[in-house]
Amino acid sequence: MRKIQMVDLKGQYNHIQNEIDTKILEVIKSTAYINGPEVQNFQKELEEYLQVKHVIPCANGTDALQIAMMGLGLKPGDEVITADFTFAATVEVIGLLHLTPVLVDVDKDSFNMNIEALKKAITPKTKAIVPVHLFGQCANMEAILEIAKQHNLFVIEDTAQAIGAEYTFNDGTVKKAGTIGTVGTTSFFPSKNLGCYGDGGAIFTNDDDLAHIIRGMVNHGMYKRYYHDVVGVNSRLDSLQAAILRIKLPHLNDYCESRRKAAAYYSEGFSKNDNIVTPITSSFTTHVFHQYTLQVKNVDRNALNQHLMDAGIPNAIYYPVPLHLQKAYADERYNEADFKNTNELVNTVISLPMHTELDHEQQDFIIKTVLNFIEKNA
Ligand SMILES: *Cc1c(COP(=O)(O)O)cnc(C)c1O
Numbered sequence: 001m002r003k004i005q006m007v008d009l010k011g012q013y014n015h016i017q018n019e020i021d022t023k024i025l026e027v028i029k030s031t032a033y034i035n036g037p038e039v040q041n042f043q044k045e046l047e048e049y050l051q052v053k054h055v056i057p058c059a060n061g062t063d064a065l066q067i068a069m070m071g072l073g074l075k076p077g078d079e080v081i082t083a084d085f086t087f088a089a090t091v092e093v094i095g096l097l098h099l100t101p102v103l104v105d106v107d108k109d110s111f112n113m114n115i116e117a118l119k120k121a122i123t124p125k126t127k128a129i130v131p132v133h134l135f136g137q138c139a140n141m142e143a144i145l146e147i148a149k150q151h152n153l154f155v156i157e158d159t160a161q162a163i164g165a166e167y168t169f170n171d172g173t174v175k176k177a178g179t180i181g182t183v184g185t186t187s188f189f190p191s192k193n194l195g196c197y198g199d200g201g202a203i204f205t206n207d208d209d210l211a212h213i214i215r216g217m218v219n220h221g222m223y224k225r226y227y228h229d230v231v232g233v234n235s236r237l238d239s240l241q242a243a244i245l246r247i248k249l250p251h252l253n254d255y256c257e258s259r260r261k262a263a264a265y266y267s268e269g270f271s272k273n274d275n276i277v278t279p280i281t282s283s284f285t286t287h288v289f290h291q292y293t294l295q296v297k298n299v300d301r302n303a304l305n306q307h308l309m310d311a312g313i314p315n316a317i318y319y320p321v322p323l324h325l326q327k328a329y330a331d332e333r334y335n336e337a338d339f340k341n342t343n344e345l346v347n348t349v350i351s352l353p354m355h356t357e358l359d360h361e362q363q364d365f366i367i368k369t370v371l372n373f374i375e376k377n378a
Contacts, residue, residue: 001361004353006314007191011357016247023243033239042242045249046202052179054211056203057237058218061160061187064201066093067235068183069128071203071214072154074099078127083113084322084342086132090158091323100125103324103334108341109280111293112139117338119147128154133162133177135293135318136193136259138285141167141180148181155181159204161290163194164256168284177285178204188237188245193259193290194252196241258356259289262363266292266352269367275299275378276370291318292354294370298378301348307373313366316351
């Protein structure tokens, strides 16, 4: 059996090695390292893929969130609502801009923002909602857009884990994750579904004015060379990363399909055990399985984590602490009773190896090892 990895970047590279190696040398020889034609072409190709008017590449997914919030003109004291169960980057940038983060509980089955909790969190100071499409499927965007419209709020979709996922509205309209709200952001961190070989990110929007503002902001607030109209940042996707992403983008749908197949194979393997809750896909979205995350019952999840490690099966706890209990983000405003689901999930979730290169021999071994432990200990 091939060695099991949480994410098999080498295996994926092997399939496109010739193309990548040739291209990297070509870019190096071109010396157009920053903002060259590779970046501009990638931008156009991603706009086409996502069916969105504007893609603004930037340095990473955290910057993308920060710049989106800057572009919307959010001001210190504005409240921004996001999910309590996500990677810290989402709440970090809210804090960094001196906005007020308001964390809300998630649904236990989808891991995404709970709509009742969202409604309850809205105050006259609320300015934006940041749904995170966690683990690869969309949050309930139709409900979120409705609430945003009622209260005149921006919607910033954190699509770092769900690029390629599709959302279907009640009227049958289909949109790609990240192109539904006011603005969307993503990350091209190597282990993400569309990963480059370093750091990278992008911002998406259909709003021409917002796109213009953001394009200047990522480049020191310049709209004309050496004229600085607003306070900006330096956040760029470099040409090498853009070139790599241009080679990988045409494979993204196949990558998503491989992940879905691997997820279905796991779920079939675990289907007969009542102490294992396999991930669901909400009716309004496709799932691109950035993570394949189980919830385990009646066993010590940390002991399972160790057991798998001992058997040579990498696995991870995404996430071990809810954000509202992290030292950096804890606040007296929060009431534990409002975080019933995240407080439970942090003790029951476990993410298994998930990538485009898993084979059945590896998955059979993982399934067998998990089942053995649960059957013995539950
Ligand atoms: C990875 C990730 C980010 C941050 O992306 P970076 O490129 O690492 O800065 C933000 N939000 C979520 C949900 C993520 O998973």
